[in-house]
Amino acid sequence: MSSTATIERPSNVSEALARGRLGVPSVIFFVLSAAAPLTVVAGVVTTGYGVVGVLGIPLAFLAVAAVLALFSVGYVAMARRLANAGAFYAYVSRGLGRPAGVGAAWVALIAYNALQVGLYGAIGAAAAPVLDRLFGVAVHWWLVALVAWVIVAVLGLLRVDINGLVLAALLVAEIAVILVFDLGQLGNPADGQVSLAAFAPDNLFVPGVGAVLVLAILGFVGFESSVVFSEESKDPRRTVPLATYLSIAIIAVVYALSSWTMTVAVGPDRIVEQAGEQSVGLIFSLAGEHLGSTVVAIGEALFLTSVLAAMISFHNTTARYTFALGRERVLPAVFGRTSPLTGAPRAASIAQSTLGLVVILLYAVNGWDPIVQLFYWCGTSGGFGVLLLIATTAVAVIAYFARSGTEETLWRRTVAPGLAALALVGIVTLAVVNFADLLGVAPDSTLRWAIPVAYPVAALVGVVWALVLRASRPDTYARIGLGAQSAAVGVVPEFSLAAERAETRR
Numbered sequence: 001m002s003s004t005a006t007i008e009r010p011s012n013v014s015e016a017l018a019r020g021r022l023g024v025p026s027v028i029f030f031v032l033s034a035a036a037p038l039t040v041v042a043g044v045v046t047t048g049y050g051v052v053g054v055l056g057i058p059l060a061f062l063a064v065a066a067v068l069a070l071f072s073v074g075y076v077a078m079a080r081r082l083a084n085a086g087a088f089y090a091y092v093s094r095g096l097g098r099p100a101g102v103g104a105a106w107v108a109l110i111a112y113n114a115l116q117v118g119l120y121g122a123i124g125a126a127a128a129p130v131l132d133r134l135f136g137v138a139v140h141w142w143l144v145a146l147v148a149w150v151i152v153a154v155l156g157l158l159r160v161d162i163n164g165l166v167l168a169a170l171l172v173a174e175i176a177v178i179l180v181f182d183l184g185q186l187g188n189p190a191d192g193q194v195s196l197a198a199f200a201p202d203n204l205f206v207p208g209v210g211a212v213l214v215l216a217i218l219g220f221v222g223f224e225s226s227v228v229f230s231e232e233s234k235d236p237r238r239t240v241p242l243a244t245y246l247s248i249a250i251i252a253v254v255y256a257l258s259s260w261t262m263t264v265a266v267g268p269d270r271i272v273e274q275a276g277e278q279s280v281g282l283i284f285s286l287a288g289e290h291l292g293s294t295v296v297a298i299g300e301a302l303f304l305t306s307v308l309a310a311m312i313s314f315h316n317t318t319a320r321y322t323f324a325l326g327r328e329r330v331l332p333a334v335f336g337r338t339s340p341l342t343g344a345p346r347a348a349s350i351a352q353s354t355l356g357l358v359v360i361l362l363y364a365v366n367g368w369d370p371i372v373q374l375f376y377w378c379g380t381s382g383g384f385g386v387l388l389l390i391a392t393t394a395v396a397v398i399a400y401f402a403r404s405g406t407e408e409t410l411w412r413r414t415v416a417p418g419l420a421a422l423a424l425v426g427i428v429t430l431a432v433v434n435f436a437d438l439l440g441v442a443p444d445s446t447l448r449w450a451i452p453v454a455y456p457v458a459a460l461v462g463v464v465w466a467l468v469l470r471a472s473r474p475d476t477y478a479r480i481g482l483g484a485q486s487a488a489v490g491v492v493p494e495f496s497l498a499a500e501r502a503e504t505r506r
Contacts, residue, residue, distance in 0.1 A: 027226050027243035028250075029168045035222040035251050036310035038174045038303050039122070041181075041258040042283045044219050048259075050275035052211045052437070055197060055268055056204025058260040060216040063204075065252030067423045068220055071390060072248065074397035074417030076241040077408055079227050087227040088389040089324060093481030095396030095403070099466035101481050102330055104392060106462035107455050108321050111385025115221065116314040116352065117359040118378025119307055120145040121370035126304040133297055142364035149356055152311045156319060156349035157339065170309040174302045178254060181283060181299065182261045184290035190267035197268040198260050210430030211437050217427060218383035219255055222310075223247050224390060225317045265290070315352055322348035328479035330469070372440070380438050381451045384431055388455055391424035 048057045078091055088108050093101025124141025131139055155166060186194070197203060204212070226243040263271045265286050275282055288296045323345035326335025339346040363374055394417045400406075401413035431438065436448040470477040 025168070027239055028247055029171050031222055031226050031243060031247040031313075032175075032250060033171050033222070033309040033313040035220060035247075036306050037171075037251070037254050038178055038299075038306040039310060040219040040255060041178055042280050042303060044215055045255070045259045045262065046275045046279055046282050048212055048215045048275075049262075049271050050277075050279060051440070052208045052215070053272045053276075054204065054206060054208045054212045055263065055271065056200065056206075056209075057212060057216070058198045058256040058263075059201065059204045060209075060212045061219065061252055061255040061259065064213060064216040064220060065248055067420055067427075068217075068223060068248050068390075069245065070416045071394050071420035071424065072223075072241075072244050073412050074401075074420070075224070075227070075393065076244050077412040078397050078400055079240045079244075081406065087224065087321070088393050089321065090481050091227075091393050091400070092389075092396045095398070095400035096392075098470070098477060098480040099463040100392075100396075102466035102469075103459035103462035104389060105321070105325055105330065106458040106465075107385050107389055109318075109325075110455065110458055111382045111389065112314060112318040112321060113352070113355060114378040114382030114385065116311065116318050116382075117356050118375045118382060119311045119314065120149065120356060120360050121363070121374030121376075121378070123148045123304070123307050123311070125371055125375075126300075126307045129300045130297075130304050133300070140364075141370045142360055145360045145370075146357075148308055148311060149353070149360060151308065152315050152356070153349075153353035155312055156315050156353060157344055157346060166309075166312065170302075170305045174306050174309070175254065177295075177299050177302050178258055180291065180295060181287050182258050184295075185261035185265035185286055188290045189264045190270070194264050195268050196260075198263045203268075211434040213427055214384075214387075214431045214434060214438060216255075217387055218380065220248070220251055221383045221386045222313065222317075223251065224386070225313070262286070315349070315356075318352050319345045319348040322351060328482065329473075329476040330465075330480060377439060377447070377451075381454075384435075384438075384452065385455050387424070387428060387431060391421060391428050394418075394421035394424055 045057060048054065048060075054060075075091075078094075082090060082094060089101055089105035091101075092104040121141070124139075124144045127144040128138065128141075131137055131144075189195070223244065226240050226247065262275075262283065266274050266282075278285055284296050284299055287299055322331065322335050323338070324336075325331040326333055326337070326348060328336070334347045335345075335351065337347050338344060359374070362368075363370055368374065397417040398414055398421070401408055406413075432452050435452055436443045436445060439445070439447055439451070441447050466477070466480065469480075
């Protein structure tokens with residue numbers, strides 16, 4: 001086969017994201033907003049205590065952070081060489097081959113869209129106490145969701161750094177109120193004693209540890225999106241590694257601290273019972289008891305903005321995945337075009353907004369439960385899809401460095417990603433085994449297997465589509481995984497082993 005492929009490209013469209021707009025702080029704001037710290041602390045942590053009944057959740061967050069830090073060693077080493085808004089899709093393409101990369105892309109589209117649209121189900125519940133406190137009114141969840149949808153849709157069409165500024169303001173306030181809640185809980189220990197029982201290994205490695213580890217890793221979903229913004233970063237080789245490691249560290253500290261101080265305030269012997277009874281309301285009831293109603297009101301308002309910030313972040317991430325696939329013609333070319341004014345992936349953003357609107361209207365018309373059937377099911381399902389992508393990418397990193405012959409330390413190219421891959425495969429196995437518990441459905445429920453099976457099926461469809469492209473449109477096939485290079489006028493090099501070695505050594 002020839003080492004080049006001629007690609008026709010219209011000259012009146014933009015296929016490049018705006019460069020140099022994001023520094024390390026901005027990327028961190030996108031990452032942490034996707035992680036939605038207050039939503040996780042108020043929702044995931046209390047669910048873990050109340051439903052799973054395992055005390056060692058703070059230790060689980062630290063253990064998962066260690067695994068993700070190991071994964072990130074190879075992940076960011078590859079990111080230094082490949083700045084691509086497709087992230088997982090591009091890395092799997094380069095490491096395991098184009099067909100596997102397109103399969104990963106299909107999984108990513110389903111997972112990130114599920115995470116994004118699922119949040120529309122949560123926004124109504126988050127807004128309810130705020131609207132009741134301020135105006136004494138109860139509003140249908142879908143009306144609140146539509147207002148949030150408009151905000152997210154408009155911001156998605158604006159410059160990425162404007163989105164970063166909005167997220168910065170929301171996130172700083174959100175983390176500040178979490179730390180205030182933590183201080184209130186730590187300053188009022190149950191029975192007058194600060195207990196460290198939640199950090200004891202004996203309270204983690206018990207029946208239910210699998211479900212707790214899965215819940216913990218779902219709380220970190222979003223850390224990987226630092227690479228998605230690499231093409232828009234001022235210095236990708238510096239920005240992406242710093243943003244990734246700092247994000248994991250910040251998330252781990254906030255989650256471990258908050259989940260621990262919750263046990264201190266309630267008592268390690270009573271946290272499971274109280275979390276089961278009060279659920280999301282537990283953290284706010286503790287704040288009301290220790291800090292007063294004003295702090296509770298601020299916390300409830302920031303819980304609302306936490307969900308909104310996560311929507312904005314996931315919208316931007318999903319749109320950039322779609323853009324990357326459109327630019328390389330794996331999806332229709334229209335999705336690979338950006339606005340000449342803002343540099344935002346316009347068509348991809350509009351497509352994501354359209355999907356969100358359809359989901360909101362569909363749930364509203366049919367009267368489906370927005371919390372359980374939209375937020376919880378979609379959020380858990382999307383998080384599981386991202387977990388699969390992380391595990392696959394860990395293997396792809398090893399394969400990439402082995403195939404390309406790129407000079408890199410043994411630790412970065414093999415040892416760290418290898419250890420991470422083993423740990424992540426173990427967590428995936430535990431996730432599948434405990435999926436009924438994660439969804440809160442009966443063991444014989446169709447959803448218990450339908451959701452885990454949907455991702456391999458989607459990946460297989462992606463592989464078949466890549467093979468179809470190879471046979472029918474070799475020029476398109478040659479684009480896969482090239483990122484910004486795929487938009488170059490004229491000739492695009494295929495990444496054969498020789499081309500890959502030449503590229504990575506430059």
